[in-house]
Amino acid sequence: MEEIIRINLDNEMDLIIVHKRTMRLAELCGLSIASQTTFATAVSEVARLAISYGDKSYIILSIHSLRLNQKEIVATIFDKVDLKAINSEAFAYARRLLGDIQTEYKDYYHVTTLKYRVQFGGIISKAKIESFREYFKNEPSISAYDEIRKKNIQLLELIDKVAESENRYRMLSDNLPLMMFVINNDGKISYANKWLKEFIEGQGLTLTNITWFSLLHLPDYRGFYADWEKAILTKTIFKAQGRLKQRENLIWHLISMMPVKNDNDLVTNWIGFFVDIHAQKVVEETLRDNKALKMIQQELLSHQKELEVKNTTLSRQNDFIETVLDSSVDYILAVDSDFRIITFNHNYEVLTSKKREEVLGEKLTDVFPVLKDNGTYELIQAALAGVPNHTPVYQSVISYRFYEVFYIPLSDDTDEIYGAVVLGRDITDHMQHEQKLKAMNEELLLRNNELEQFAYIASHDLQEPLRKIKTFSKLLHESLELNDKQKDYFNRIINSSNRMSNLIKDVLDFSRLSITDEQFVAVDLNEVLNLVKVDFELLIEEKSAVIHSDTLPVVPGIQLQLTQLFFNLLSNALKFSKKQPVITIKSRKLNFDEINSIIDLDANKNYYLIEFQDNGIGFEQQYARQIFTIFQRLNDKQSYAGTGIGLALCKKIVENHNGYITATSELGEGATFHVYLPAE
Template identity: 80%
Template sequence: MEEIIRINLDNEMDLIIVHKRTMRLAELCGLSVASQTTFATAVSEVARLAISYGDKSFIVLSINILRLNQKEIVATIYDKVDLKAINTEPYSYARRLLGDIQTSYNNYFHETILKFRIQFGGIISKAKIESFKEYFKNEPSISAYDEIRKKNIQLLELIDKLGESENRYRMVSDNLPLMMFVINNDGKITYANKWLKEFIESQGLIPNNITWFSLLNQPDYRGFYGDWERAIQNKTIFKAQGRLKQKENLIWHLISIMPIKNDNDLVTNWIGFFVDIHAQKVVEETLRDNQALKLIQEELIAHQQELEIKNTRLSRQNDFIETVLDSSVDYILTIDQEFRIITFNHSYEVLSGKKREEVLGKDITDVFPVIKENGTYKSLKDALNGTPSHKPVHQSPISQRFYEVFYIPLSDDTETTHGAVVLGRDITDQLQHELKLKAINEELLLRNNELEQFAYIASHDLQEPLRKITTFSKLLNESLVLNEKQRDYFNRIIKSSNRMSNLIRDVLDYSRLARSEEQFVEVDLNEILNTVKVDFELLIEEKDAVINSDILPKIPGIYLQLTQLFFNLLSNSLKFSKERPVINITCRKLNTEEVNNIIELNANKSYYLIDFQDNGIGFEQQFSRQIFTIFQRLNDKHSYAGTGIGLALCKKIVENHNGHLTATSEPGQGAVFHVYLPASL
């Protein structure tokens, strides 16, 4: 796409220019008068809509090169406003003239694209397209308005150049230690350098739209008002002395204001300066008044004493900082932008074997040439450019020990980096301890695996002799003629065997939990609760139990383990009840503050809290941890059956799911088991 000409759409005169230049481009491309009129009319319809309702509208006339050297004239109208949404009639009319019209939205502009195929596009060469551009660049103005527009464009270019010149002037004026300003003929400040801006803002004023004399002590201004009026009339330089209001003080300044004239000798602006001469005026006044001089002398002595005290404090602070740096076990080194060493603490002396007085002020690459080879030099350059870095493990080529190293930029209030700090911490012993700890953990993991396998195999192998004891005891009990005491012995053997079998089965379940390698899937806890309720259907009917439940969520987990969790918790609530059991299962999602208040939970995750509340016999709160310990029972095994593993299994299952399990209770008041489970992996 070759852009030929660009036209802003601001008013009806622009519409005339668009129409004429569209016609002219179509004529240059060899279109007939009818085709020229058709295309220009369609473009004008949309352009008129942009002028009426648009925002920052402009049109670009281009020539687009198609396949087989075919070409088309393209008019693209850009607008911040969606013109088609405002009025579709101009679009409909333009579509009847040209056919398809494309619209799009790019880079915050709505685009309307109108095209017209050039019948003999092959004859329009690259050189000819360049001649079209040159033509419109040098084309005579269509009207006085068009001439003004061209002049305005040239003026904008000139303004850009003036802007660059103004920036250079502003840089110079801001760095001069005096207050500079430009005023118009009414005395209003149109420009103030950095020093004057800061002065004005310190008075609680806004720099724009205030007069220069409003900054002065008004009695002083009234004293030289006539001189200023004469300077305005005669277009001459004005000079005076006056006091500027600085908070509660009045500070003497030399005031110089000179006119800036144009070619017609008319004053367009005035440039002025405020130069602080307060010290000079104070001296003059004190020479006239010995008593005032004495007071100033006393003040100077007091300031001098205060300065001496501050210098003493500063010296002590420097000594203290140096003592702190030298007392640090970390090595600390500071360089400036020229890589010169400006701080070098005692630990660095010990590490490098170099004395502080030998290296201060020297280039670090001269003192330690090896840093150019091990990446330290690059980290220093980054820090001096304002980018901090951190090397968790770095082996020193000097001591061969390992260090954690930080490269920290030093910057002031202006965020200008003027140096860098290198802070290193010896982590050799820590790394060695970590390696030892890793080896111990690996050995411990191996031992745990061996113990788990042993528990699993031992528990599994114990089942077989127990089954035989139970079976043969039942057979003997049924086949022998026994008295009541003998039959009681056999019943005790059978009950003990069954209890032992249940205990071994629970140990096997606990062992399997420790070795579980199942993958997490999405689990519907409502489905699990319904399954467990079916398992307890007869017991629920027998005890006339009531189970109330909220709608439970879907969470990532292991289906069989979560089923066992619900089974054991419901079994526990149904077992430890002396009246009609009522079990309430509630669920809610914890907020961030609640998660942060529970140290066992990961603060970066979200959790569900599921409470299992019953009206059973309860227990003392002091035993709330003991009940989750394997083989720990709070009740008589003859009154309440069980092996003492069920709640330990529950705790293990919750931990396998990266959750947390607690319980609260009072004797005779039932118990609440709080299950915290992650809402996501």
């Protein structure tokens, strides 16, 4: 079994992701649109149960190899809850779509397996399966939710890359044939590479709390101390020559110190180098003292061998840098200040069909004359002048693919510009995905508009025959002499027509809530509550209901929708009661910790919590999610009237206001509805 992708099943967005990625995997395996839809629909049926009722649920999409090189797509759903026992109808529907569905209990999980045979499974090789994994790894995000989840994965990968980069830096500094170190502003060494550590240990010293100048021959340090103090004051590079104490010998070294500054131009550290120049100094002394020439020649031969070793090491370092460049997925080219090519990586060789060794030192415009006409020449010129540039989208005249291009100046220790780097990143696939996504979004908007128009027209058209049924039933009821049984039949017809009319009206109201073009205004919830209480004046008096309310806040919103929200919540509290209703409405502003503790709230916003508490019949807490689903009822319609849309309308209104709604209850102990609305 080859695992392709794993998805947690936490909320409705995950259901969308599961459906789309199941469709996409089926498409990659060569299934027809009908087969894709069949398989994805069956998987979505079971996944929807996991999201609604499951615990610690997740799904794995895999490719399974059968005998005779056949393949099948496998969707395996893991859940702590037995989903089949909760809703066997969903399993029955999925089974009608796919045939057999396997269920088992394994390692404390209920495992549901759905399979679909690939007709031409032989063409799905190991390499193609690996390409499927790469596709989903690099697939553009389906939504902001999916984007956040991908960013979390990318952050973990970035942490690994930073650690790898640190290891490479340490390896590089340890392999360079010189002593490197970092000191603080007091001169104490905080970091030393392998060469300096070995030098210090060779003197019988330890790295702890040692200063860099304590390694020097004291008279030499006194000779350049004033220059070092001046470099500290001016925050500039310091260079000098001095002798390091190596047991009983003094070895000449070139000393370089470079300041490391923060964003406020304050020096936080200094990077230092000790480079062995003893051979050169010996040569200078030999020229002044011919008597020691023979001995110096011997030393020169010894140092020449050391130099050859160091040259070999430097050559290996160059090879290492070249390997790093060739390993990059980007296209990298470097030129000097005369526009001559310094280097470019393997990707650039493939793109231009030019060998690196053939064009090194050549003028860039001689090798690629087309660059003079497409603006690239001017951008590189600007980089050579010290001005970096960035071209978000550039179409190559060589490959006709799209790239994101960076033009970066190269400078030395004195900040003098000596060249520029051109770095290109292939974004062709990304742009194609963006264009495809844009087209899909436009089509989705069109379909949504069509559905809204259909719901509106259908609701109005359905009302007309219902009005006739009610009118003619009433006329017949009044004009005919009927016995009690016949009167009961007519009353049932009229009551059913009324229920159907209310249901159509609620569906129409629910569809209209998708239209949120109305401008938000400051809405006083105290005025909203007073208006709703006037609407229920007769019912409140009839039931002797008592309503207690805090002073409610003013929030940004749509007046009509917030009035509908309060109307539905108050209606529920009055309707579902078997004794004198007592309704309490509380309000307060949430603190930062409370907002952070609720995953559905934006931590960057402030929120008000409005609570509607009643002493009604209540419900079992396990149905707290179900009550906000359209047409979901927990009570029979004979005992309590309604269409099952009221709380779904409440949820939709709160979501339109970028808020969140939940409910807590115990059967027979009343219910509390918690409404979270943004404060600004």
